[in-house]
Amino acid sequence: MDATTVLAEINGNIATVGYGLAAIGPAIGVGIVVGKTIEGVARQPELAGRLQVLMYIGIAFTEALAFIGIATYFIFV
Amino acid sequence: MSTSSSRSTPAVTGSSARPVFVRILKLGAIIAIAIAVIGGVVGLLVDGERGLLSALVGTAMAILFTGLTAASILVANRFSGTEFFTAIFFAVVMGAWIVKFAIFLVLVFLLRDAEWINPTVMFICIIAGVLGSLVVDVVVVATSRMGYVSDVTLPGE
Numbered sequence: 564m565d566a567t568t569v570l571a572e573i574n575g576n577i578a579t580v581g582y583g584l585a586a587i588g589p590a591i592g593v594g595i596v597v598g599k600t601i602e603g604v605a606r607q608p609e610l611a612g613r614l615q616v617l618m619y620i621g622i623a624f625t626e627a628l629a630f631i632g633i634a635t636y637f638i639f640v
Numbered sequence: 641m642s643t644s645s646s647r648s649t650p651a652v653t654g655s656s657a658r659p660v661f662v663r664i665l666k667l668g669a670i671i672a673i674a675i676a677v678i679g680g681v682v683g684l685l686v687d688g689e690r691g692l693l694s695a696l697v698g699t700a701m702a703i704l705f706t707g708l709t710a711a712s713i714l715v716a717n718r719f720s721g722t723e724f725f726t727a728i729f730f731a732v733v734m735g736a737w738i739v740k741f742a743i744f745l746v747l748v749f750l751l752r753d754a755e756w757i758n759p760t761v762m763f764i765c766i767i768a769g770v771l772g773s774l775v776v777d778v779v780v781v782a783t784s785r786m787g788y789v790s791d792v793t794l795p796g797e
Contacts, residue, residue, distance in 0.1 A: 604726060605726075612786060615657045619781075627770045630770045633745060636748050
């Protein structure tokens with residue numbers, strides 16, 4: 564019998580964990596941005612236009628993070 | 641102070657934001673062409689035809705996927721003034737967002753091992769495209785004129 568016993572084995576590419584991690588941040592970010600926009604529109608419906616634009620900027624920055632995170636697959640082996 | 645019970649609730653509209661998003665898409669397209677030209681030339685010098693193709697595909701992916709958010713907001717605003725506008729708006733924008741990322745993930749997986757792609761050139765062009773579109777977003781929003789009330793037309797519009 565072997566001196567060491569394998570209790571658990573993980574197969575596949577560890578980079579997959581990285582994609583998961585890259586998704587967590589933007590998911591939380593977009594959740595907050597959209598949630599707060601809904602809150603703002605519910606409080607002041609007439610401001611919907613302005614809030615949409617501000618929400619767009621928030622989404623653009625958070626999604627940039629996700630795009631860069633996913634695109635790293637091109638350079639990391 | 642009087643209560644607001646007799647006052648009619650203003651319709652939720654986002655139509656005043658339309659010029660901003662149209663301008664974001666137009667300037668984004670111009671930036672994309674500039675990045676594609678510069679990236680294409682650099683890619684051609686670095687890795688020949690393969691580099692050129694990678695630069696073009698990378699820039700196109702970056703601008704297409706970042707521009708889709710603005711485009712989805714424009715589409716969602718067509719339902720402006722309807723009873724379920726808020727629900728429809730977030731369904732369209734967030735739905736487009738999820739689908740966009742799913743497609744982006746699939747494309748990245750497919751293109752990485754493609755023989756006609758130089759991964760490094762493509763990565764740099766995607767980053768340049770994403771950062772370029774962010775710059776456009778910030779510049780357009782910072783220089784835009786928007787009324788504090790959505791259904792008002794500003795002078796000169």
